[in-house]
Amino acid sequence: MVDSTVESIKQLPSSNLPLPTVFLEFLQKNCIDPSLYDLHDSIPRYIRIKRGNESYLQKIEAELKCNLQAVSWLPGFFAIPSYIHIASLSIYREGKIYGMDAASGAAVLALNVLPGDHVLDLCAAPGAKLCMLSDMLGDTGSLTGVDISRQRLAACRTMLQKYALGDHCRLFVADGTSFSLLPLRKNLNAKLCSGSEKSEYNQYVFKEWSSRRRWIERKNAKKTSIISGTSEPELIFYGRYSGIIGLSKCEIFDKRFEHENSDFGYDKVLVDAECTHDGSIKHVQKFEHWGWETLQRRLLDAQRMDNLMHLQLQLLTNGFKLLKDGGTLVYSTCSLTTAQNESILEQFLLKNKHAGLVEIDLAKDWPCKSGRIPKTLRFDPCTSKTSGLFVAKLVKRSKYENK
Numbered sequence: 001m002v003d004s005t006v007e008s009i010k011q012l013p014s015s016n017l018p019l020p021t022v023f024l025e026f027l028q029k030n031c032i033d034p035s036l037y038d039l040h041d042s043i044p045r046y047i048r049i050k051r052g053n054e055s056y057l058q059k060i061e062a063e064l065k066c067n068l069q070a071v072s073w074l075p076g077f078f079a080i081p082s083y084i085h086i087a088s089l090s091i092y093r094e095g096k097i098y099g100m101d102a103a104s105g106a107a108v109l110a111l112n113v114l115p116g117d118h119v120l121d122l123c124a125a126p127g128a129k130l131c132m133l134s135d136m137l138g139d140t141g142s143l144t145g146v147d148i149s150r151q152r153l154a155a156c157r158t159m160l161q162k163y164a165l166g167d168h169c170r171l172f173v174a175d176g177t178s179f180s181l182l183p184l185r186k187n188l189n190a191k192l193c194s195g196s197e198k199s200e201y202n203q204y205v206f207k208e209w210s211s212r213r214r215w216i217e218r219k220n221a222k223k224t225s226i227i228s229g230t231s232e233p234e235l236i237f238y239g240r241y242s243g244i245i246g247l248s249k250c251e252i253f254d255k256r257f258e259h260e261n262s263d264f265g266y267d268k269v270l271v272d273a274e275c276t277h278d279g280s281i282k283h284v285q286k287f288e289h290w291g292w293e294t295l296q297r298r299l300l301d302a303q304r305m306d307n308l309m310h311l312q313l314q315l316l317t318n319g320f321k322l323l324k325d326g327g328t329l330v331y332s333t334c335s336l337t338t339a340q341n342e343s344i345l346e347q348f349l350l351k352n353k354h355a356g357l358v359e360i361d362l363a364k365d366w367p368c369k370s371g372r373i374p375k376t377l378r379f380d381p382c383t384s385k386t387s388g389l390f391v392a393k394l395v396k397r398s399k400y401e402n403k
């Protein structure tokens with residue numbers, strides 16, 4: 001590990017941004033070149049066209065007042081100059097396009113979502129990847145979005161509604177490290193609640209979701225806390241075809257299959273974990289306005305860093321637990337450090353014998369580098385002309401499968 005004194009920082013190339021010493025120290029400790037943050041103007045902004053809106057290309061170009069440059073390695077994505085802001089454009093307000101970095105799109109594509117899949121997005125907010133996942137599923141399968149922040153997850157709900165992508169989705173405010181609800185399998189879940197349990201716990205049957213729900217409906221959207229003080233999942237949105245309508249509370253919040261995930265788990269899980277966001281140049285740039293001291297408090301506090309890495313490992317572990325045998329998980333973060341990426345994976349793989357790292361086939365054409373561990377990928381502003389992102393793909397081998 002490199003020595004992190006201010007003296008040695010002076011020997012490092014610095015950035016044109018007035019990055020605070022503590023951030024420079026952090027970068028140095030993690031062998032990240034601060035001049036990376038000078039590239040902010042040379043990285044394009046990316047947009048994704050919602051499926052079915054491809055015929056609007058010319059209208060989109062006219063509104064943007066520029067030519068769209070198709071990202072050759074990522075279907076549906078286009079690069080536009082970074083100075084163009086899309087929020088005021090009608091094509092954005094009408095839900096035809098959304099802003100999403102190309103590296104984020106690659107992480108979603110790496111999951112290889114297939115029609116009919118049951119997909120879990122364990123850190124879903126603010127929701128760009130969730131929207132893309134839903135767009136890929138189309139009118140099939142199911143999508144469960146989880147986030148610990150109610151406010152941020154509410155933004156996801158707004159996004160799903162704006163883009164009319166919520167029909168097969170359900171959103172839970174919950175801790176992703178302990179979330180344990182499996183995909184709804186209608187016939188199975190419906191059989192679960194019977195007799196006394198049903199009568200005392202489950203009178204309420206869920207009707208079509210409405211933003212103006214009565215208090216009784218909001219109350220029922222929370223799982224009853226069995227042990228007081230524990231935070232239980234709260235359902236804050238469900239679509240028409242999410243499988244929720246017509247089910248009772250007990251059927252939705254049933255955990256009886258908790259230990260049998262190998263058959264009833266999710267086909268695909270995305271763990272886009274909370275991180276220090278140091279790979280997102282645009283995010284770091286925002287601290288110029290928010291104040292650099294906020295960066296120190298919010299991202300680099302030593303205690304927070306320890307907790308963060310513990311959180312990442314727990315999220316990955318729980319996401320994997322919720323996967324069915326043969327299912328696929330993608331772990332990603334927008335940190336460039338190895339501590340939040342390769343090291344987390346190594347710790348996880350040591351403890352999880354049924355987990356296997358696999359090659360991301362599509363990546364042959366992607367402008368990214370290999371991570372420190374073979375088969376993992378790193379997008380970075382220099383090589384990829386995208387935001388920084390680490391991506392790793394894992395499969396869950398069956399307990400009965402020989403390695």
Ligand SMILES: C[S@@+](CC[C@H](N)C(=O)[O-])C[C@H]1O[C@@H](n2cnc3c(N)ncnc32)[C@H](O)[C@@H]1O
Binds near residue numbers: 274311
């Ligand atoms: C990198 S962001 C996810 C970005 C999102 N996937 C997207 O594409 O818009 C990480 C998210 O993890 C959430 N988070 C943090 N701790 C969590 C936890 N214990 N369980 C679930 N979500 C958590 C944060 O609220 C944040 O929204």
